[in-house]
Amino acid sequence: MRQSLAPRNLRRRKIEENFFRVLMAGSVLIVIACLGLIVGTIIWKGLPALSLSMITQTPKGGYYLGREGGILNAIVGSLYLASGATLLAVLFSLPIVLFINVYARKTSRLATWTRFSFDVLWGVPSIVYGAFGFILMVFMGLRASLLAGIITVALLELPIMSRAMDEVIRLVPPELLEASYSLGATKLETALKVVVRQSLPGILTAILIAFGRGIGDAASVLFTAGFTDRLPTSLFQPAATLPLAIFFQLGTPFPEVQARAYASAALLTAIILLVSLLARGLIKKYTKHLT
Amino acid sequence: MRLLKxxxxxxxxxxxxxxxGLVVFLIIIGLYLRGRxxxxxxxxFSLLFSSSWAPGRGDFGFxxxxxxxxxxxAVALIVAVxxxxxASIYLSEYAPRAVQEFIRPMIDLLAGLPSVIYGVWGVLLIVPLVARIAPFFGGTSSGYSILAGGLVLAIMIFPTIIYVSLEVISSIPYELREASLSLGATKWETVKHVVLKKGLQGIIAAIVLGLSRALGETMAVLxxxxxxxxVPQSVFDGGYPLPALIANNYGEMMSVPLxxxxxMLAAGVLLVIxxxxxxxxxxxxxxxERRAG
Amino acid sequence: MEQKPHIRIQDLSVFFGRQRALKNITIDIPDKKITVIIGPSGCGKTTLLKCLNRLVEPLDGVKVSGKIFVDEEDIYDPKVEVTHIRKKMGLLSQKPQVLPMSIYDNVAYGPRLHGQKNKKKLGQIVEHYLQMAKLWEEVKDRLSEPASRLSVGQQQRLCLARGLAVEPEIILGDEPTSALDPQSSQNVEKRLIELKNDYTVIVVTHILRQAKRIADYIAFLYMGELIEHGPAEGVFANPKDPRTRAYLTGEIS
Incomplete structure (x- = not known):
């Protein structure tokens, strides 16, 4: 039964191997190059237009025609909005994730369904959150305001935060829970003192990731947060946001204002970079802690 | 007291x-009620398949x-898939661990960039590029086109497809690869005949997730x-996706009847899809996952 | 009396990161015999086996030093074609790993890769090796079914047929019966004994009775070191090292 399987096709196989290896490595390079190109272009175009007055002043009269002023309104508005939304999302997210990991059995139907609905919510486009937020706002008798924006963005952040939290809290070993129960702790005490403490860096990372997503999202606040040149002083006033400020400035026909859009984009990118670096640092510290 | 608490x-x-779970239902019900x-x-049926769009006259053809x-x-998928x-095969099968650890945070970052940033970048780089290359394909284009939207969108869904397929591929036991390798298969042959085949369903799921992400993306494309x-005739034509329609007209929508x-109906249709x-x-x-576990 | 060894391992050490999995292993593996590597779990048996067909590659913090000669060819020489080395050896793993394709394609997979395109010839090859693995009668009417539908015992024999179909000289078994029921295990053991007429067989096991049943030559590994090796009767009847004795009497496991 000996076959004459000479290695004559070996050369062809080697060529195929190397061809695809190059193609694959090339694909990775493309992905990385895209990131570099995006961040690079934004910084390169935005940095020259960035000035102190841009981040310390609100828009003065005729700002969108190229006159004096800055985007402090949008910076402050975005920070308020994203912070408020993140806070609200934590208030829902943390109890839910703790519940499905501590109270419900890890494989119970309720836990499975909750995870599934988080997955589904994660897939809902932000423009749909925007539309829903708008309906909710009208239903509650609100006008476009900081509060309406916060509620909408909180909904958007909820699945992002919960999934990230669930991922770390799931890793808490069940033995640890049992050890806590055997010392007479209630489930609530176990959840707060053992589980939360054990996975705190991971929870903070989840919160940061959600914050980053919240501060960058435009489609959801378009309908709900409004836009104003003034700094918001109450929850019921409209608030400007950074992504929308970028969008509106870019939409003007004046090159000076467009340059400000680039500068604002650079600023937003810097904030996102900072937040993800922070999140990354926490993860690093956390894993180091584990080993 | 403690027990009560x-x-x-x-x-x-x-x-x-x-x-x-409630939120999912509320969103669907809310959009339905407003769309009624x-x-x-x-x-x-006539709304979905009519081409006439003139809100002032009461024509709403989607x-x-x-x-x-x-x-x-479609353009985004053709480029991104x-x-x-x-890339995900390279990362899971070929790349040394150091390279993997170097690249993962970058993909994280790509996923975390806000869509307006993608949009600004698209305006700065992709739109002029498309305008430049359109003549080579026998057309003219302002650059603001399906192709530009698709390219930007493709980059935005890289992370989704890469992450999910990485997860799927890495759930395939190493011993299965060893079985193929020990028969004298090269790495690529093992990937082609064994890994991709075993992971096919999961990879399809990864693509579908990328697809649904692309369907709903708004600002960058807009x-x-x-x-x-x-209705666009070529990739160099401009287009008007559903999410962009919703986002662009929020200002005037209260002044025109219906x-x-x-x-809201458009948002509902988008959501359902x-x-x-x-x-x-x-x-x-x-x-x-269940089969692997 | 002394045959030329088929595989010569010289001073082989393997590091996973800072951890040393194998320490200075030197052993000659005789041609056309069943060599059984025994030792407690975690002693490096599987690592040693996987070094033989270079499934342990010097990559990602894995360091391999020393030499392994197969037919007087140093397999860790960078000039050596790795697919060629692997084609020389069939591998049976702990859990049978059937490829995600039909029964027929599982066996035809190797020959096809190595250039066999003739349909008729492939059919003959599949039948021949399935018969050699004593699986043909059970599957001949359902060759196009997915291999995953076979029982675990059948799957392991399919893996054997698949390994044989690339015409190896050496069969490597990594605890090949550990996932099988007693009857299937016996079946696989029988096949291995038949095979030693034409192949060099190397089996890793932690089942001492299995080693006694099939071994011609024994190597005892303990904590990454090769403690003792020699013809089976000798080692079992008269172990020289106290650690070997302790293992054989069940004091360490």
Whole structure:
């Protein structure tokens, strides 16, 4: 039964191997190059237009025609909005994730369904959150305001935060829970003192990731947060946001204002970079802690 | 007292846990209720397949926008699927651990960039590029086009497809690869005949998730796609995807009768499509996971 | 009396990161015999086996030093074609790993890769090796079914047929019966004994009775070191090292 399987096709196989290896490595390079190109272009175009007055002043009269002023309104508005939304999302997210990991059995139907609905919510486009937020706002008798924006963005952040939290809290070993129960702790005490403490860096990372997503999202606040040149002083006033400020400035026909859009984009990118670096640092510290 | 607190907390948490499921239903119901007035005037079928868009005269034909969405998404998938899959195979099968650890945070970052940033970048780089290359394909283009939208969108869905397919591929046992390698197969042959075949369902799910992400993406596409309410004839034409339509007209929608209803219906249609794809992909992934475990 | 050894391992050490999995292993593996590597779990048996067909590659913090000669060819020489080395050896793993394709394609997979395109010839090859693995009668009417539908015992024999179909000289078994029921195990053991007429067989096991049943030559590994090796009767009847004795009497496991 000996076959004459000479290695004559070996050369062809080697060529195929190397061809695809190059193609694959090339694909990775493309992905990385895209990131570099995006961040690079934004910084390169935005940095020259960035000035102190841009981040310390609100828009003065005729700002969108190229006159004096800055985007402090949008910076402050975005920070308020994203912070408020993140806070609200934590208030829902943390109890839910703790519940499905501590109270419900890890494989119970309720836990499975909750995870599934988080997955589904994660897939809902932000423009749909925007539309829903708008309906909710009208239903509650609100006008476009900081509060309406916060509620909408909180909904958007909820699945992002919960999934990230669930991922770390799931890793808490069940033995640890049992050890806590055997010392007479209630489930609530176990959840707060053992589980939360054990996975705190991971929870903070989840919160940061959600914050980053919240501060960058435009489609959801378009309908709900409004836009104003003034700094918001109450929850019921409209608030400007950074992504929308970028969008509106870019939409003007004046090159000076467009340059400000680039500068604002650079600023937003810097904030996102900072937040993800922070999140990354926490993860690093956390894993180091584990080993 | 402690026990009372515990029992109370347990009840509160249980109620909260129903919240995410409730939100999904509330969104669907809310959009449906707001979309009902227009459905009372016109059947859904004629709304979806009519090309006439003139809100002032009461004409709300979604067809050009649906086609715009499909075109942009198709371009994005054609570009993103091969690149993402090849990249994830490289990362899981070939790359040394150091390279993997170097690249993962970068993909995280790509996923975390806001869509307006993608939009600004598209305007700065992709739009002029498309305008420049259009003549070589025998057309002219302002650059604000389906192609520009598709390219920007492709980059935005890289992370989704890469992450999910990485997860799927890495759940395939190493011993299975060893079985193929020990027969004298090269690495690529092992990938082609064994890894991809074993992971096929999960990879399809990854692509579907990327697809549903692309269908709903709004701002970035809106900024580069041209927003022309006509059925596009080529990738160099401008288009007007559904999400862009909703986002662009929020200002005037309260002043024209039925306009807001039409937009909310559009959002509802978009949501249903995206949800169907999403649920499908998730079900596949759950099944894959169960089989692996 | 002394045959030329088929495989010579010289001073082989393997590091996973800072951890040393194998320490200075030197052993000659005789041609056309069943060599059984025994030792407690975690002693490096599987690592040693996987070094033989270079499934342990010097990559990602894995360091391999020393030499392994197969037919007087140093397999860790960078000039050596790795697919060629692997084709020389069939591998049976702990859990049978059937490829995600039909029964027929599982066996035809190797020959096809190595250039066999003739349909008729492939059919003959599949039948021949399935018969050699004593699986043919059970599957001949359902060759196009997915291999995953076979029982675990059948799957392991399919893996054997698949390994044989690339015409190896050496069969490597990594605890090949550990996932099988007693009857299937016996079946696989029988096949291995038949095979030693034409192949060099190397089996890793932690089942001492299995080693006694099939071994011609024994190597005892303990904590990454090769403690003792020699013809089976000798080692079992008269172990020289106290650690070997302790293992054989069940004091360490």
């Amino acid at each position: 515990d029992a109370l907390a347990s009840k509160v948490m249980l109620v909260l846990t129903f919240f995410p 007035p227009i459905l009372a005037e016109k059947p859904l 067809f050009p926008f649906i086609m715009g969405t499909l075109w942009v998404t 091969p690149i993402s899959l090849l 900024m580069v796609v041209g927003n022309i309410p006509k 306009y807001d209803s039409a937009l 995206v949800l169907v794809f999403n649920v499908l992909a998730r079900i596949i992934l759950v099944r894959v």
